[in-house]
Amino acid sequence: MTINIQMPALSPTMEEGTLAKWLVKEGDTVKSGDLLAEIETDKATMEFEAVDEGTITKIMVPEGSEGVKVGTVIATLAGEGEDAAEAPTPAAAPLAEKAEPKADATPAKAEPAPVAKADPVPAKAEKSVSDGDRLKASPLARRLAEQSGLDLSTIEGSGPNGRIVKADLDGAKPSAATAAPSPSSQAAAPSAAAPAPAPEGVPSETIKLSSMRKVIARRLTESKQTVPHFYLTLDCNLDKLLKLRGDLNKGLESRGVKLSVNDLLIKALGIALTQVPDANVQFSGDNLIKFHRADISMAVAIPGGLITPVITDVGGKSLSKIATEAKDLAARARDGKLQPQEYQGGTASISNLGMFGIKQFDAVINPPQGMILAVGAGDKRPHVVDGALAVATVMTATGSFDHRAIDGAVGAQLMQAFQALVENPLSMLA
Known part of the structure; x- marks a missing residue:
């Protein structure tokens, strides 16, 4: 029978992690105790061992994926004696919206506070398309587009069935309606906690926060605010x-x-x-x-x-x-x-x-x-x-x-x- 390999909880407080590296590939035969993957938690990168024996039939979550929820099916294993080619493959369990390749240099995925916005503008992202009542975009892409003033209807999606994902937002330009904020939004800007862009003309690079750095930021901010x-x-x-x-x-x-x-x-x-x-x-x-x-x-x-x-x-x-x-x-x-x-x-x-x-x-x-x-x-x-x-x-x-x-x-x-x-x-x- 097909065995689902799930994202493990490598610590009592772990709710999600980063699948840093696969140590096996589809078709490999594994036995109990073999190393399957390296998983990055909020504290360390830990090795994940196989419990059962069999053949890796399908890798459901690619390496580099972040925000993978504990319990998500990350791979399937055909049990000993089962024909791997005939083993059924379950549909991929939904990942956290944060689970995107590490190579994406978009700013860190921690949820920022809402940005003060200009006068309301009709959300073009909600318009009808041929494949449904709403434009297809991940919640994370919608949130980042809203914060950056991007019009999703002008962006071509590279995800499944044309779904717009975070990587598609790179290089997109803000819509005219949000590019020039109103005086009221400018007045409110100092109190907003949105990430500030790098100053123009200054050589820089954007480095995505690791899981560890996000936890450090969250816990120490909480400490200074509540203790x-x-x-x-x-x-x-x-x-x-x-x-x-x-x-x-x-x-x-x-x-x-x-x-x-x-x-x-x-x-x-x-x-x-x-x-x-x-x-x-x-x-x-x-x-x-x-x-x-x-x-x-x-x-x-x-x-x-x-x-x-x-x-x-x-x-x-x-x-x-x-x-x-x-x-x-x-x-x-x-x-x-x-x-x-x-x-x-x-x-x-x-x-x-x-x-x-x-x-x-x-x-x-x-x-x-x-x-x-x-x-x-x-x-x-x-x-x-x-x-x-x-x-x-x-x-x-x-x-x-x-x-x-x-x-x-x-x-x-x-x-x-x-x-x-x-x-x-x-x-x-x-």
Whole structure:
């Protein structure tokens, strides 16, 4: 019997994805465990394996298709012993309107806010054609045409049965009725959130947003709009921590383990959260979730965005274990090989830009977490040491807190606990 291969849900929150690449072609024989395709989710590009054995009879969704809904039939498989040539092929399940080839350089598909329009103009796209009562165009093409002032009746469609799709809008010119906006629309323009075109005469290119970048944009915009941030900043003397790191690395050299400064800062934040449990919380509507261990999400820059792999139970792990896990997670994050459970969750985050020479910055909270610690570079500065002014290696750390869950005094207690652990690092080994 024919087996439908459906777009899988590769994470609990995945609703759609991009079919980045097919690793098989029609006529190929596959068995359970063979790789079928590479699928791009909002966090990573993941490999999709076959579950059943048989022959690929039809690829329903071409590679490069975006916005493919979970559950969409992307290919069919003739079961073992079945004649692939005689296997029935189901009609292609409808893709999300966003599913168009990556090669299309049209601006990103995220739905923009409505553009303020000029005086109403009859919609020519609704006129009758010989094959039905309405001109055939995808909803996405209609929306983009409306935003750009394009007359769909003047555009020839390249889709099935002459349907107008997004790619057909390239190079089309706005209709005269919408090319010159009325004074009322010009007055309203500043408040519109439509994407602004590139300035004329300036060399540029339009790059389509990846699924990851769209999710980053959506989540962080939501964070700044809905989470009341407040910030607490203090300086930490790193001299003792740097000396301890050097001593520990000498002892760990035979085991092939090398501690980074960030490993020790992750440990310090994890212990500080256990010492100040009222800061290890998450706002949840009418409830406050208090965590009994510290799982730290560490921000890792990857091509096209960032991802936050999680080191669980930081307070209960040795520094060598944290260093080993952090190195492995960061490497696999850059290769797009993390499993969903490795970057989801976390009770707090840490973001370190010190390696770029950044002295201080304010990080955006990663919802639904209640705080994130932003760490700058350690550099030589005048600093009071044992009651006297001296030169020390000083690092500035800034905590961003969700005021719905964490009050100022509690945030300050957490920052003090973190500072104490960094400046007296032997206490982290106790």
